Every structure is written in structure tokens, then in C-alpha cells.
Amino acid sequence: MYIIKLDGIKDSDFTLIAQSEGNKIGHLVFTVNVFDKETVIITDLEVRPKYQRKGIGKALVEEAIRRITKFSNVRRILMEDGSATGATTQIAFKLGFNYEPNFPNLRLVLPL
């Protein structure tokens, strides 16, 4: 059993954590782009190895999307896949992201 909650906001960085029995087991950050306020970027997605493959990474990204869609001026969410396994891409595709053809570096985009 785990919960996902906002851990803090610093400048325009919002940190979400997944927590189980008081322990931090997962994490991501989303940031409003400094130069393009219509774009939010999700970074630093990570789940502790023991807790992987239980849907927590996907739940963190879903919660980020839910919160970002409340920002009225945001038009797109971007993620990059830095995972060795391609797990981030799999999570992104399950949640409606596509590759952005203008960004070949595995940049994934969800238009809002």
C-alpha cells in the first residue's frame, strides 16, 4: 500500500513522492519551462528497485498529469526516457504520450 503526495514546491519545481509506511519509495519532479510557460517537463522519475513493476512509476506520472492539467495555460507535457529498460517510454505510451518528431532524443509529448 502506498500514497502519492506533493513533497514540496521550489521555484517552479513540483516534487511528487510515493510513500509506503512513512518511507519514500518513488519520486518525480515536474517543472514549468522557464522560457515557454505552456510546457511542463517531467523529470527524475525513479522508484526504489524493491518496489518496481507494481505500477508506482505509472501512478506517479498519472498524478503529475492530473495536477498539471489544472494549470490553465499549459498546452503540453514533455518527458525524456533516461531509463536503461525503456520503462519510461512504456509508461508514457500507456498514458497517451507520443514521440515528438521535432525532438528525436526520445522526447515524449502529451498534448493537453
Ligand SMILES: CC(C)(COP(=O)(O)OP(=O)(O)OC[C@H]1O[C@@H](n2cnc3c(N)ncnc32)[C@H](O)[C@@H]1OP(=O)(O)O)[C@@H](O)C(=O)NCCC(=O)NCCS
Ligand atoms: C522507470 C521506473 C521509474 C518505472 O517505475 P515502475 O514503478 O517500475 O513502473 P511501473 O510498475 O509503473 O511500470 C509500468 C510499465 O512500464 C514498463 N516497465 C516497467 N519496468 C520495466 C522494465 N524493467 N523493463 C521493461 N519495461 C518496464 C512496463 O510496460 C510496465 O507495465 P507492466 O508492469 O504492466 O508490464 C523504474 O524502472 C526506475 O526507477 N528505474 C530506474 C531509474 C530510471 O531509469 N528512471 C527513469 C529516468 S527517465
